[in-house]
Amino acid sequence: MTTQAMTAGRAPMPGMKVYNLKLGMWIFLLSEVMFFTGLIGSYVILRFAHPGQFTEPGVVLNVPLTAFNTFLLICSSVTMVKAYAAIQQGDQQGLKNWLLATILIGASFVGVQVYEYIALVGEGFVPVAEAYHAVGRHMPHDGPVVGGQLYGSTFYTMTGFHGAHVSIGVLCLCFTYWRAAKGEYSADNLGGVEIMGLYWHFVDLVWIILFTIVYLI
Amino acid sequence: MSTIEQEMVHAAEGGHHDHHELPFIRKYIFSTDHKMIAKQFMFVSLFFLVIGGLLAAMMRWQLGYPSQPMPGGMLLPDAMMAPTPNGAIMLPEFYNSLVTMHGTIMIFFAIMPLLVGLFGNLLIPLQIGAEDMAFPRLNMISFWLAIPAGILMLASFAVEGGAAGAGWTSYAPLSASGEWTGVYLGQQLWLASLTILGFSSLVGAVNYITTVINMRAPGMTWFRMPLATWALFITAILILLAIPVLAGALIMLLFDQTLGTGFFRPEVGGEPLLWQHLFWFFGHPEVYILILPAMGIASEVLSNRARKPIFGYHSMVLAIIGIGFLGWIVWGHHMFMSGMNPLLGTSFMISTMAIAVPSAIKTFNWMATVWKGDIHLDSPMLYALAFVSMFIIGGLSGIFMASTPVDIYIHDTYFIVAHIHYVLFGGSLFAIFAGITFWYPKMFGRMMNESLNKLHFGLTIVLYNLVFWPMHNLGLQGMMRRIYDFTQYEYLAPLQPMNEFISISVFLLVATQSIYAFNFFWSLFKGEKASDNPWDSNTLEWTVPSPPPHGNFPEMPVVYRGPYEYSSPESETDFYPQTTPPSNPPVQDLIPEPVTPTPEGF
């Protein structure tokens, strides 16, 4: 028996009945939960304290575009879970295909977000400005003040950190794909795919919350 | 032995690689061995402990001899000292940097890595019978993230504008814009450094938690775990959940500083109190991060040196968990005067009061542990007993501050400074002395010199109290903290003699520490060779050679009983190691469940 098997073999005994790698990923995700709690909590507070600095949904932010982006991320979640289901059956080719799909959709999400940022900045909605005047697609450029600095700061911080998580996820997916291409995963060795999936779904989950509170409320 | 046990042991033997010598760089620098990483953390954080102590000594010069030329001050750059014909006088902005960096370095770069980095790494795998951490490579990364963080922190002294000067709590908006302090880059480095360090701690915490949950040896049930491991486990959970909140806050503050966003800057609608809430939501769990492992270490040493089972093991565990949980709902006690809703103040007062209860349980259990013991007063025991008695003082002064009306007067005075140092120096640092001395033979295979240690102990406990006890009195006279020259206030001027007295004691205290440093290094080479189990201890780390080999346990240990069976009538000696099979055959619950191999992804 190898040392590795021994480590793992020890796991079910007094432990969690979940192998190390997966347990570690879950634990890490708990800290991610607290990180986003800090950011979202701050947003909620600032928004309640200074409602005047924030605008109604759709005034500044492009909701249809982001709804489409949300849809993309949901799709990438399902492709990810399909990749996992494939390797559970020992289907190497299926794993690779679904992973590739996930990478492409994930990258598109980042692409759309970058496009969104560029468009928003072009319209005058920047991360840092004392107060910005009537920007956005539905308002003339010299219109009334529709928001304050906090709006830009919180929007870009929250979505930016989420975007960074997605980008890191895409990189890790590429790594997983590379390993899948080398045939390193199998029906009894799929820990790497499973924790990749956990991370990816978590990022999707955070986006579900962010989309609602940042874009829709 | 049951068949399953035999199989386990067999698997362990068969699975054990013959470890060939690793190249120097893999063995000492980029090591993935938890014991080596523990030592790396130890050396780095002892270095920072010395730096923090020297910063304190400089501060005390200014406080003992306000605005008089500081010896050696001419050597420091003009940005820190104002040269005069008689010598150089400390500038107020440098004093602010000193306070800030002293607090930051002591908490984040000395005590926390000593307790969590050193003892977490050293003890967790050894005490639960694992051959290493769950993720050895992550463990290495955790250490190597701490190094750039430390370098950035120290480098900030050398940059334009000096090091951060807004206190270790970095209250916004003072810290949010260089406009207010004149510190731009220094503050940003401070924020960046702590963010990186936070990541390091986080990675470590993931590792510890996984290891404790999943890698315990057969028979090592939750309630057979040594209290040190229990404490480190709960500490890791606190780190896991508290640090990300700090990280979020740090990053937002960094954006405020560098990009000009407005999270904490009221000019553009930000909320200064939001920073305080986020900081203390992390900060109070943080202070328990700094005391829980110390409590665990003390429990270990007290029970062992009193040769007596720990009194009330289960309530000790529950108290650790209780402190860990209650620690999340008391943070507002740092904000009684902050402009926070006064009704919230009352709720936070009540929860803060409640947290004294688990601490009381621990204290009384320690006392009951030494009661009717067979107390061996050697140096680890002396340090551990000092921990208990000093923690009582620090904890009791916490009650004054927890009472909101009393806190109105003593908040932000030296009474708080006294409290901090009674819990952190008298508590955490004495426990660290106890721990290092106790596990030194396990780490290095040699004993520390007992006489030098006793000398160090005697001088330190006396001088330490001469330094910090009078700080209570200073606070009661109304002396504010973080104050560069208290003689500016007429009513504080009469406190000069007492401050001078404190400062002189500090200089002696700092000098005394060189005894420990000398002993530490001298014993590395000249210390008496240690046996595998010099303290006749029960826990698993003492069943392996000193220092333990790579992979720790030559064969998988099987645990039969709790860790504190000292003076048990069942055993001939006054100790009864966890791995010694009982004379009568094992009972049912000792047999581990069947083993199913599971895939590992890395």
Next chain:
Amino acid sequence: MNWSWMLPPSFSTVSGDIDGIYYVILWITGIIFVITEGLLFYFIFKYRHKEGRKARYDHGSTKMEIAWTMIPLVIVLWIGFVSKGVWDTVKVDVPPAGLEVIVVGKQFEWNVTYPGPDGALGTSDDFETLNELHAPVDQPVVITLRSDDVLHSFFLPEMRIKQDAVPGQDITVWFEAIQPGDYTIGCAELCGIGHTTMGGRLIVYTEADFQAWSSAQAQQQQP
């Protein structure tokens, strides 16, 4: 050197209660301190290692655990309960004002605005003092505390008053002095390089003296 654990004299209507709670806690913790440390030293001495001594094999006692959980709990909750009353008096229930002023902290000074002869703030006859707060005795002085830049903490040690000044927020603080005299104002929150120097004076007059001072000031500062 003053090694005393007594508080320096205090001069406001609430300070007696605050000091009272302090002394109560001092007594309680003092007794606990003596008992615990005393017992600890006694045990260390009594049960120190002797040849042939064997420690008592004892895993604890539930009765004892319950005792030393409940007793401290009752003590601290009682302290909390008593504290709450005084806290509410000081920070929650603000009495009707005898004198209303605005205090603004900024690096590194305290600006005080008085209502002037018409008794109302925010009118043209308001006048100001710098780093000095003048107040009548035996009248609640209600302060609206502000900050222009960073956090400061308005500290009146002799009145046992402390409150952070937060930019962007108006915080109400009140006190009622019981004796005319010359007292200290301090800044208790690190606020930058000049934090040390941000002190001032609180001058408490008799009612008549205050009126005289006040009208003289109002005269002087009229545009």
Next chain:
Amino acid sequence: MSTGEAHKPPPYMLVWLGLFLLTMAEVGYAFITAIPKLWLAIGLIVMAFYKAWLVAVYYMHLKWEPKRLWLMVSVPIPLIMILIFVVLNEIF
């Protein structure tokens, strides 16, 4: 141990459909001006949390995990509630 082998294939596509429809519903609902702001917000948050729940339970396989993992995963929830509750208290 690979999870779910002993169970029938999880309804991944059904969950996907649910997520998709809920997203559409959210976007539509958010723009109904007739509904008071508070109710809008509550409705949206409920929907968002339901979606998050679906992802966690099905895609992250919590449904097939031991109870202890559930317990562990729910540790931060009280902390989140405490933090948000207290800080909101500051404003109201």
